[in-house]
Amino acid sequence: METVRYLRPRPDGDPPADGRRRRGQDSRDRIVQAMLDLVREGHVSPSAELVAARADVGLRTVFRHFKDLESLFREMSAVIEGELLALADTPFKGATWRERVLELVERRGWAYERIGPFKRASEAHRHQSPALALDNAKLVGVGRDILRRELPVEVARDPVRFEAIDLLLSFDAWNRLRRDQELSPSRATEVLRAMISGLLAEPAGR
The missing domain is CATH 1.10.357 (Tetracycline Repressor; domain 2)
Known part of the structure; x- marks a missing residue:
């Protein structure tokens, strides 16, 4: 099956993000893509720990971007x-x-x-x-x-x-x-x- 990629929409006219904001958004995108990849591989309910490991971010980072x-x-x-x-x-x-x-x-x-x-x-x-x-x-x-x-x-x-x-x-x-x-x-x-x-x-x- 073809891999489904997460493409975050960017509103027209949205100004370029500064370094910290850009890094934060990159982490968020990696978390979502990790979730998609794990589910595609058969994990119906991947844990936050598994998502964090796949995205190569800390568990706190996952819950900083997603409350649950x-x-x-x-x-x-x-x-x-x-x-x-x-x-x-x-x-x-x-x-x-x-x-x-x-x-x-x-x-x-x-x-x-x-x-x-x-x-x-x-x-x-x-x-x-x-x-x-x-x-x-x-x-x-x-x-x-x-x-x-x-x-x-x-x-x-x-x-x-x-x-x-x-x-x-x-x-x-x-x-x-x-x-x-x-x-x-x-x-x-x-x-x-x-x-x-x-x-x-x-x-x-x-």
Whole structure:
């Protein structure tokens, strides 16, 4: 899986930082990247000590920049959001609405492969964090809005078909096929496309 790099946004017009501030920001960026790398390697809940060691900073430095581990998970959540929102802004290639809806399977599968470890770690902590739960609800809402926008009105207003398609396009469905059923990305995509194609072919109102 391609390494996801933490890119800290810098507001337009932000003046260059002095040496101390720059060193502090560099330490903070290394801490976040260390967290991302550890989660990507399979550490669902890395300790502050492990993050500090990977970032090559002291434990006090970690807690100087982040009051608790939840704050670090919020940074990870921002990475997930950035990956998915960037994908949402990418123009579709399909000429028809059916082609675009089926294209969502491939697009989201690609994104889920990139953010899978981070998403699973976030899910493990979401029940303890209202902030992470809110972040997740936001991304679910964005995905539903995109799907509703691409579907014709009669399908979007069919509650059974809409909810079924939305479920099949979710990370949960992708994760089940990839991890529990041990399918390859291409086979998982094939299964989801077949299921969604069947739903798109059904008469509205069924």
